[in-house]
Amino acid sequence: MGIPDEHIHPVATGVAAETVAKHWDPQEIVFYSGWFCPFVQRTWIALEERGIPYQYVEVNPYKKEPHFLEINPKGLVPAIEYKGRALYESIILCEFLEDAFPERKPNLLPADPSDRAYARMWIDYVTKNLVPASMRLVQAQDPEQQKEHLKELLEFQRAFAAQVKGPYFLGEEFSLVDITLVPWIVRDFVSAEHRGYRREDAGEAWKKYADNLVTRPSVINTSSELVHYYEIVHRYLKNESQSEMAKAVRAGRDIP
Ligand code: GSH
Structure with missing residues (x-):
């Protein structure tokens, strides 16, 4: 067992x-x-x-x-x-x-070195702020803590959205910044259903960006049926998951 x-x-x-x-x-x-x-x-x-x-x-x-x-x-x-x-x-x-595979288009990082560095700064922001904040919100059991984590997540999302050029983060081109984040947007139905999260509470810019991102064919084509995600997220919602990520969030450590 x-x-x-x-x-x-x-x-x-x-x-x-x-x-x-x-x-x-x-x-x-x-x-x-x-x-x-x-x-x-x-x-x-x-x-x-x-x-x-x-x-x-x-x-x-x-x-x-x-x-x-x-x-x-x-x-x-x-x-x-x-x-x-x-x-x-x-x-x-x-x-x-x-x-x-540089010849395979589209390239997902800009060609210009300073544009690339800028993209990496926001990839880092997603990894260090948006992803852990989403996980803290889902795993928190105490209603007061849930409120705090929700507030924190919305602030991170607002700050990110303020930099979105539209329709994608860097403008017309879909990039690694969008890719780093979109899986957590695909899964935000969990906090919407269980933690009072609404995309619009992070502002119109965030909602527009997020609503658009999940319609990208590569995102749809790599997403399974929601019912099967539920089985997994249930353990996160009860803070019972034994994944390395769940354990790190529980212990207040950086996610692996
Ligand atoms: N930092 C890693 C990455 O970006 O690839 C994280 C990967 C990760 O946590 N993957 C999870 C996993 O393999 C599945 S979503 N978990 C196995 C475990 O926690 O034991």
């Missing part, structure tokens, strides 16, 4: 299952994925956006199977195997895909 997180739905469903079905064949890029994972969805969106050939391999990272630990000793998805080398960490993987 393992930990509860081991018993998640085993495979992608809905539109994401159709995407998976197109990627069984062996390729130079082997993409180790967990259909449910927001970090995975970042790298998956980058692969789909740029039409990079990849072989999809579903992993349940909570099982910590020896074969997967050989690929990523941290035991986390996403990971990529490329020319005999194992690579991991969602944003690093997206940047690797930029570097390894």
Whole structure:
């Protein structure tokens, strides 16, 4: 009998299952994925956006199977195997895909060095502020703490939205800044249903940006049926998840 997180739905469903079905064949890029994972969805969106050939391999990272630990000793998805080398960490993987396949369009980072640095500053903002704040809100059990976390999340979202050029963060071009964030927008129905969150409470600019982002085909094509996300988020809502991220949020540590 393992930990509860081991018993998640085993495979992608809905539109994401159709995407998976197109990627069984062996390729130079082997993409180790967990259909449910927001970090995975970042790298998956980058692969789909740029039409990079990849072989999809579903992993349940909570099982910590020896074969997967050989690929990523941290035991986390996403990971990529490329020319005999194992690579991991969602944003690093997206940047690797930029570097390894520069000819595949669209590029997801701007060409100009200072524009690239600017994009990375906001990728960092999403990773250090928006993502942990979303997780704190979902995991908080005490209503007073939930209120505080909601206020904090809305402030982070407002500050981010103030910099959105529109329709995407950097303007006309969809970029790695949008990709870093969008999986948490796809999943914000959880805090909307259980923590009183509303996109409009972060301001019109945020709502417009968020509503638009989730209509991007690469986002839709990497999203499973909501019913299966519920099984997983339920454990976060009760603060019972045993994922490394949930444990870090519970302990007040940086997320892994
Ligand atoms: N910083 C990592 C990244 O950006 O790739 C985080 C990846 C991560 O936390 N993945 C989760 C995982 O593999 C699934 S959403 N969890 C397994 C565990 O917590 O044991």
